[in-house]
Structures are given as structure tokens and as C-alpha cells.
Amino acid sequence: MNWHQRIKQRLQQRQSANIYRTRQPNQAVGCCRLLINNKKYINFSSNDYLGLSQNKSIIAAWQQGAKRYGVGSGASGHVTGYTLPHQQLEEQLADWLGYPRALLFISGYVANQTLLAALIMAKDRILADRFSHASLLEAAMHSPAQLRRFHHNQPDSLQKLLDKPCSGQTLVITEGLFSMEGDSAPLSQLQQKTTAAAGWLLVDDAHGIGVRGEQGRGSCWQQGIQPELLVITFGKAFGLSGAAVLCQKEVAEYLLQFSGHLIYSTAMPPAQACALQAALIRIQQGDDLRDQLQQRIKQFRAGAANLRLPLLPSDSAIQPLLVGDNKQTLLLANQLRSQGLWVTAIRPPTVPPGTARLRITLTAAHRATDIDRLLEVLDAINHAKC
Numbered sequence: 001m002n003w004h005q006r007i008k009q010r011l012q013q014r015q016s017a018n019i020y021r022t023r024q025p026n027q028a029v030g031c032c033r034l035l036i037n038n039k040k041y042i043n044f045s046s047n048d049y050l051g052l053s054q055n056k057s058i059i060a061a062w063q064q065g066a067k068r069y070g071v072g073s074g075a076s077g078h079v080t081g082y083t084l085p086h087q088q089l090e091e092q093l094a095d096w097l098g099y100p101r102a103l104l105f106i107s108g109y110v111a112n113q114t115l116l117a118a119l120i121m122a123k124d125r126i127l128a129d130r131f132s133h134a135s136l137l138e139a140a141m142h143s144p145a146q147l148r149r150f151h152h153n154q155p156d157s158l159q160k161l162l163d164k165p166c167s168g169q170t171l172v173i174t175e176g177l178f179s180m181e182g183d184s185a186p187l188s189q190l191q192q193k194t195t196a197a198a199g200w201l202l203v204d205d206a207h208g209i210g211v212r213g214e215q216g217r218g219s220c221w222q223q224g225i226q227p228e229l230l231v232i233t234f235g236k237a238f239g240l241s242g243a244a245v246l247c248q249k250e251v252a253e254y255l256l257q258f259s260g261h262l263i264y265s266t267a268m269p270p271a272q273a274c275a276l277q278a279a280l281i282r283i284q285q286g287d288d289l290r291d292q293l294q295q296r297i298k299q300f301r302a303g304a305a306n307l308r309l310p311l312l313p314s315d316s317a318i319q320p321l322l323v324g325d326n327k328q329t330l331l332l333a334n335q336l337r338s339q340g341l342w343v344t345a346i347r348p349p350t351v352p353p354g355t356a357r358l359r360i361t362l363t364a365a366h367r368a369t370d371i372d373r374l375l376e377v378l379d380a381i382n383h384a385k386c
């Protein structure tokens, strides 16, 4: 089979399994609004949980940063790409989350990949919640270590794996708040078991940071733990993009020596670091936004319970509506789109086979009438089926 045949075959396999992915360019973005092919939609697929991507002071901070530093960093951090705004942001993040050090990365995907690539060696083992994000599982699979997955959010399942002997180091991996389930990890139990086995815990809190815990400090703060490695990302509640790893001083020094991404890749634009500093301030003072988000979540769940919709048990902004079959899920997403509601159908391999779902995400920027409309259309689709 040559290159063309192989690519064609793999594309056809995706199409026939109804898991072919497509993109649609959005012509204009407002707070939870989309314009696609000149049609307006209410957006229920964004991770901009606090609506900060449209925040005027954050936009102004980016503009001022660009005026002062230009639009690009011009080099990797080790060369000349590390600027004062990067340093200030790292210090502010470390201070906020109670860690000695924070290191910035261009994205959460990259942070997870480079973290594992730098830390993991042969004979080590990685024990990951089986629903951990693709960036973590992929990095674990590419590493020289053994990867074992424990049952989702089940510390006893982790314990069974920890009980087996390992001649190297153990890294336990979980998300704080799971991206496709919307539920929270039992972090203190996971940390306690990991520590008892002399392992380290890595928590990826991409979806918890900004929305959970006092001042939005995230899932770990809320559950009173401090993992050895905390990954936070800025593409969700921060409304921007990028990521940071929070860790001890020595680990940060190690990553600065051994993380290929920090050494060989262009640093994030300084203007982005300026905007992230403004976003951090808004998040720290963001109880109003978090309350607003909670109200929308309550409103949606109460309405969905009345309609007996098969929602997964989630009290977060991520409200998965389980459908099961891939084709049915696509059909439902299309029915919602025809009514001006944008919700993404999530299918394997992102989620296990037979558990395709609509991943409905709510934000503080949604109006109560947006939620009413979503419930009304879901109800009408349900009735049409009966």
C-alpha cells in the first residue's frame, strides 16, 4: 500500500464509522454567539467559561503589550524570547496557587507532552485515569515507560496498580475536572495513595482553573491538595491560550534544562503574557462571574431533569448529554444547528465506543433566555421522536 492508498483508506474508515471530523470557519465571535455560513448560532461548545475572551480590559492589555513589545517574542525563552511580562506572570501564578515556581508554555497540549518527555525514563511507570486527556495519554504512550490506566475516578483501581512492583519512578496522572465527563477527580484520595507509594501526582486542571475553588484557584485548591505537578491552561476560563506548569524550584530548573519545548520553541508573545496578567486579575476578582455560571448550570440541570434528558452527573460547566450511537449523536447535533444552537457531537476515539455524546458547555456569558431556548429545542426534538 503506497502513501495515497493508506491515507485514503484511513479517511474512508473514519467516514464509514461516522467519526469523520470537520471544521467550520466562524465569521464573527461575540459572547457565546457564532456566525457560520452567514447563519447565527448560540454557542454551547465554547470553553470560554467566564466569557473573558471578549473582556475589554484584557483586550486592552493585549493591545498595550503589543505596542510596547511587538506582536511576537522573536525567539525561545532561552535565547531572548523571555520578557518581563513572562516573568511577572510566572511569579503571579506561583504566588496565586501557592507553588515556588510556574513555567509558561505555548499550549496545554505542548505542556503535557514536554513534561512527560522530560521527566519519564525507561523502567518508570505511568498510571493514568483512563479518561485523561489525549495530550497526556499520547505522551505516555510515546514515552519509554509502562502505561497502565485505572478506572475513571476509582482510587481502589489505582491502588491495585500501585501494589505491583516497579523498579523506576511512578507518575500518577489525572484531570482535576474531566473535559468530556464534567465530573471531578477524588484528588485527596489519589494523592494519598500516590504519596504512600512514593510516586508523584500530576493533575491537569485545564477545566477547573478559574472556575473552581476560592478566587478560581481550581480543583486542587478546592480539594485541599498540592500535587507535585499541576498543569493549568489558559484556553478555557482565562479566555486566551497557553499553559503553565506549577512545581517545586528544582523541578522548574530541571524542566528549563531538559524540556525541548522550552529550549527549542519560540516563547509566547509578550503581549499575550500581558493579557494573561489582566485575565488573572479578573479571575481572582471573579466571584460574580462564577456565581453567574453556577446559576446557568442550575437552570439547565433543573430544566433537563424536568425533560428527563440523559445528562451525565455533572455540576460543572460541562454538561454531557449521552446518546451512545455516533450517527444518532450527529443527527441530534444537526437538529440543534438547524434551530440556531451550536453543540458539538463528541465521538470515539475522544470518548469510548458506544458513549458518543453532545458536549454542552455553559458559560457565565450565556443569558437565561439562551438556556431556555436550548431546553425548548431539546424538548421539541424529544417530542418529535415519540
Ligand SMILES: Cc1ncc(COP(=O)(O)O)c(C=O)c1O
Residues within 6 Å of the ligand: 106, 107, 108, 109, 110, 112, 133, 135, 175, 179, 204, 206, 207, 233, 234, 235, 241, 242, 243
Ligand atoms: C484536560 C485538557 N488538557 C489539556 C488540553 C490542551 O490544552 P490546550 O488547548 O491549551 O492545548 C485540553 C484541551 O482541550 C484539555 O481539555
